[in-house]
Amino acid sequence: MLDDFLVRAVLAGVGLSIATGPLGAFVVWRRLAYFGDATAHAAILGVALALIFSLPISLGTLLVALAMAGAISWMMAQGQSPDSGLGVLSFGALATGLVAISFVPDVRVDLSAYLFGDILTVTRSDLLLIWGGAGLVAAVIAWRWSKLLLSTLSPDLAAASGVKPNRESLVITVAIALVVAVSLKVVGALLVSAMLIIPATAARRVSSSPVQMVVASVLVSWAASGAGLWASLRLDTPAGPSIIVAAALIFVLTTGYRTIRNQSV
Amino acid sequence: MTLIEAKGLTVRHGANTVLDRVNMSVAPGEIVTIVGPNGSGKTSLLRALLGLTPSKGKVTRKRGLVVGYVPQKLALDPTLPLPVRAFLNLPKAHAPDQIAAMLERVGVPGLATRQVADLSGGQLQRVLLARALLEKPDILILDEPTQGLDQMGEAGFYRLIEDVRRETGVAVLMVSHDLHVVMSASDRVICLNGHICCEGKPHVVQNAPEYRALFGHGTQGALALYQHAHDHDHDDGCGHDHTHDAPNDEVEHAR
Numbered sequence: 425m426l427d428d429f430l431v432r433a434v435l436a437g438v439g440l441s442i443a444t445g446p447l448g449a450f451v452v453w454r455r456l457a458y459f460g461d462a463t464a465h466a467a468i469l470g471v472a473l474a475l476i477f478s479l480p481i482s483l484g485t486l487l488v489a490l491a492m493a494g495a496i497s498w499m500m501a502q503g504q505s506p507d508s509g510l511g512v513l514s515f516g517a518l519a520t521g522l523v524a525i526s527f528v529p530d531v532r533v534d535l536s537a538y539l540f541g542d543i544l545t546v547t548r549s550d551l552l553l554i555w556g557g558a559g560l561v562a563a564v565i566a567w568r569w570s571k572l573l574l575s576t577l578s579p580d581l582a583a584a585s586g587v588k589p590n591r592e593s594l595v596i597t598v599a600i601a602l603v604v605a606v607s608l609k610v611v612g613a614l615l616v617s618a619m620l621i622i623p624a625t626a627a628r629r630v631s632s633s634p635v636q637m638v639v640a641s642v643l644v645s646w647a648a649s650g651a652g653l654w655a656s657l658r659l660d661t662p663a664g665p666s667i668i669v670a671a672a673l674i675f676v677l678t679t680g681y682r683t684i685r686n687q688s689v
Numbered sequence: 690m691t692l693i694e695a696k697g698l699t700v701r702h703g704a705n706t707v708l709d710r711v712n713m714s715v716a717p718g719e720i721v722t723i724v725g726p727n728g729s730g731k732t733s734l735l736r737a738l739l740g741l742t743p744s745k746g747k748v749t750r751k752r753g754l755v756v757g758y759v760p761q762k763l764a765l766d767p768t769l770p771l772p773v774r775a776f777l778n779l780p781k782a783h784a785p786d787q788i789a790a791m792l793e794r795v796g797v798p799g800l801a802t803r804q805v806a807d808l809s810g811g812q813l814q815r816v817l818l819a820r821a822l823l824e825k826p827d828i829l830i831l832d833e834p835t836q837g838l839d840q841m842g843e844a845g846f847y848r849l850i851e852d853v854r855r856e857t858g859v860a861v862l863m864v865s866h867d868l869h870v871v872m873s874a875s876d877r878v879i880c881l882n883g884h885i886c887c888e889g890k891p892h893v894v895q896n897a898p899e900y901r902a903l904f905g906h907g908t909q910g911a912l913a914l915y916q917h918a919h920d921h922d923h924d925d926g927c928g929h930d931h932t933h934d935a936p937n938d939e940v941e942h943a944r
Contacts, residue, residue, distance in 0.1 A: 451765055452768045453768055453769045455766070536896065568939055569782045570778070570779050570781070570782075571780060573779060574780050576769070577763075577765070577769070577771070577776075577779065578760065578763060578764075580736075580739075580741055580758070580760055581758060581779075582764075583739065583740060583741055583742070584739050584756050584758035584830070585756075585758075585779075585780050585824065586780075587780055625768070628770065631770050632770050632772060632777060632804065633771070633772050633775050634769065634770065634772055635769060635775075636770070637769075637770055664713040689941070
């Protein structure tokens with residue numbers, strides 16, 4: 425069954441959603457959308473470095489994504505406005521990566537596969553990586569759930585209760601870097617943070633508790649993965665962007681539902 | 690045996706010394722109120738005691754001290770849906786009937802399924818208090834807990850704190866700038882203005898020249914007419930001026 429590329433693609437989307445659902449909720453709650461973007465852009469630099477030094481691509485992206493996340497966290501801890509600094513780091517890393525890839529000798533690199541993902545060519549070992557990484561992220565979030573949530577809600581309340589908010593921030597930061605590294609193959613560096621933000625935002629419209637929002641976010645991601653892949657096959661569109669378009673359409677639907685429900689009350 | 694004790698506590702914000710070598714402590718079951726004008730370092734003192742702000746000096750807590758913290762406000766991000774029950778279950782989960790009983794105790798029964806974002810200011814304060822109490826604290830630390838409440842709400846809230854103390858024996862440390870209501874509920878009042886100006890039982894502090902210098906006579910009603918404010922000096926070398934109420938001085942001299 426795993427021989428079928430479509431089955432592997434579906435499994436990749438479903439596996440990734442297990443991490444992007446809950447992590448996406450925290451990204452939205454903590455307003456880390458741009459942070460996720462910057463970390464994902466840095467992954468392109470990771471691809472370049474991995475190719476140059478003949479390392480596994482996912483290892484290269486993970487290391488650079490972690491370095492980027494660390495740099496941004498440090499910058500924010502210094503009290504600098506994250507906005508412009510994030511922009512410099514984010515596009516600096518993306519452009520450096522694109523330039524560096526052109527120096528890779530003897531390799532014709534299909535850049536669009538890294539920028540937009542190539543879910544239809546996911547291999548068994550990719551699947552292992554995706555499920556392993558996503559499962560780890562989901563498990564850590566479940567394990568530290570109330571500490572993460574309280575630190576997100578109010579770092580002061582968390583600290584007064586003996587929770588270390590900085591440690592919880594670090595958990596989220598590392599989780600974002602990990603998800604970026606494993607999802608590069610599925611949706612690509614430019615659209616990774618869309619996979620974090622859009623399903624969670626769509627889920628917000630129909631949820632009235634944090635747990636509900638996480639569950640709804642996973643369901644939206646699953647639906648978007650399925651619908652996007654189907655559309656990609658039927659209409660011969662690129663798979664990664666199609667998944668994001670499907671997620672965006674679901675967002676429009678849940679927003680419409682929310683608006684109608686609010687008016688009828 | 691004190692629950693929490695500060696020795697030589699100093700807090701700086703940039704070049705500004707907000708708190709200068711403050712010594713204080715809270716004993717079990719005691720209600721201590723910190724009063725002081727805006728910018729006198731009340732909140733900084735609480736935050737330093739809680740370890741939320743960098744400080745110099747020494748803060749000693751009893752081993753295993755459980756702190757129930759009630760912040761001034763809760764900035765809730767609109768992207769986070771949060772029913773009261775889920776909020777009360779942070780960081781530790783409690784049984785539904787325990788939560789219902791606690792909400793009833795603090796005077797907001799039946800709110801468990803409401804969204805925290807939809808609560809009024811007074812309801813939110815009581816929910817914050819409920820959350821703190823559910824952790825079975827040794828000490829409650831409240832930062833201007835009645836901000837945004839009207840006078841009735843304020844009086845009710847402080848009565849509730851007193852009752853809770855009587856029932857559970859919890860110590861209370863709170864910050865306030867509204868004087869009257871707070872005073873009547875406190876065992877001890879600390880009058881703060883960058884340093885500790887005076888402290889003691891409420892009626893003692895109320896008549897202390899340092900306290901009067903800080904707050905004038907306006908809040909004392911008719912009593913103010915009979916009292917004369919004297920300039921006072923601090924021998925601890927802390928450089929600051931206390932403002933004096935000119936109109937009241939005139940009244941006094943007219944007598």
